[in-house]
Amino acid sequence: MSEPLITLTGDGLYCPQGAFHIDPWNAAQYAVVTHAHSDHARAGSTQYLGATPGLPLLQSRLGTDANIRVIPYGEVLERNGVRISLHPAGHVLGSAQVRLECRGEVWVVTGDYKLAVDPTCSPFEPVRCHTLITESTFGLPIYRWDSNSDLMSRINSWWQTNKAAGKTSVIYAYSLGKAQRLMASVDSSVGSIFTHGAVENVTRAYRQSGVALPPTYPVNEVAPRTKPWVGGLVIAPPSAASSPWAKKFEPASDAVASGWMQVRGTRRRKAVDRGFAVSDHADWPGLLTVIKESGASRVLATHGFAQVLARYLREQGLDAGVIATRYGDEEEGAELAAEGEG
Ligand SMILES: [Zn+2]
Ligand SMILES: [Zn+2]
Structure with missing residues (x-):
């Protein structure tokens, strides 16, 4: 493969072939948005693409005059030869993993996700890929959620x-x-x-x-x-x-x-x-399950304990690294508040 399907730019994750960003933290021409949390859905981009169930949330986050196109989960949209589809991430209503396919090469960006039961959104759906960019907010073995x-x-x-x-x-x-x-x-x-x-x-x-x-x-x-x-x-x-x-x-x-x-x-x-300990993110076993079920031979961890997760995956024989995005943690607010600081 000549050029990676996704690279990191100053504005966020970018697909050069398709000419679009995924969850850019600055205003972009075309932004594929995984979900409506403020660190992923930023106002100011010319055009947005999201999953259908998240439309009212995206509108309230980005403003009613934002140019938002939505597609149902699983539907494929082609942009400059890149096939884009969105798949349930189980994180919040309308949350999506972004699957990209170009010349037989498949990449998935998970966005935030969880495997825990949540009656308010579609459950996480495993998606096969060659390269997986996964969040790792709770990427430490101590994080194991109760049912x-x-x-x-x-x-x-x-x-x-x-x-x-x-x-x-x-x-x-x-x-x-x-x-x-x-x-x-x-x-x-x-x-x-x-x-x-x-x-x-x-x-x-x-x-x-x-x-x-x-x-x-x-x-x-x-x-x-x-x-x-x-x-x-x-x-x-x-x-x-x-x-x-x-x-x-x-x-x-x-x-x-x-x-x-x-x-x-x-x-x-x-x-x-x-x-x-109720979280809308995957715990340590959840992260490992998703990585395994993706079948990815290469994993890039981001958001949270990325170094720890990447090192563990390398020890398991996977090609793994870290990609330094700027997504925050919406649960951090809860942490600060509990400390009496917010
Ligand atoms: Zn989120
Ligand atoms: Zn996030």
């Missing part, structure tokens, strides 16, 4: 206990994806679910896309004097933790839902009562 049902039953019993004690349960979770996964997965017969405005906005876009969610009550639309949230579950973004906004729920028990909560005994846990 979704175990995690949710722990959250349910925490909520039950708080309710019995006359307390409000406040859970901090990233407003795009994690919040909706929680509301769809908890036992909504325990009590009512209340939302912070930022969570409610995204929830509206999920409902608009046809995702079934239990009823939610925006905190700013209910009469505060009656304290209707007592015994209920309040879902708010990590930035609202230890804010004056959160004070009104007292007496309350608060918790953070983030993969970073897996590491016990660190200062991350101290600012809130509970931590639930």
Whole structure:
């Protein structure tokens, strides 16, 4: 192969043959976007391509006048001889892996992904390729998630206990994806679910896309004097933790839902009562499963513990390296909030 199908430019991952970027961090001519999180979907590009189920989310992130074309998962679009298709990544609604094929050579860029059960989006679909560019946010062997049902039953019993004690349960979770996964997965017969405005906005876009969610009550639309949230579950973004906004729920028990909560005994846990290691990223075994099922002979890790993952893969005999993108970690907000810094 003369030229790699994807290279790294100052603006992000770029396909020279197809003349398009994937999740560019600067404005580009043509941007293929894996999902609507702000570190992947940046405003300012001339044209966007995304997966159909994510359209309302992309519109709210990029603005309604952004030029966004969407294609269903699995449909092929050709650009300058490069066949582009998008495949479910299981991360959030509309999240996609990008498959590129040119002259028999296949590359896949995973974007963010997870294998865990999530009723609010299509499950991750393995895609075969020669070269895989994978995220590695939780690319350390210590990160192993408990099953979704175990995690949710722990959250349910925490909520039950708080309710019995006359307390409000406040859970901090990233407003795009994690919040909706929680509301769809908890036992909504325990009590009512209340939302912070930022969570409610995204929830509206999920409902608009046809995702079934239990009823939610925006905190700013209910009469505060009656304290209707007592015994209920309040879902708010990590930035609202230890804010004056959160004070009104007292007496309350608060918790953070983030993969970073897996590491016990660190200062991350101290600012809130509970931590639930619910992540929208793959854990270590999940990363290895996806890499194996891709059949890729070459793996480029990015985003997170890329060096550790790449070294491990080389020890297993794979051609592996690191590609230094600038994607942030949406769960970092939860980490900072738990530390009382945000
Ligand atoms: Zn993401
Ligand atoms: Zn990301």
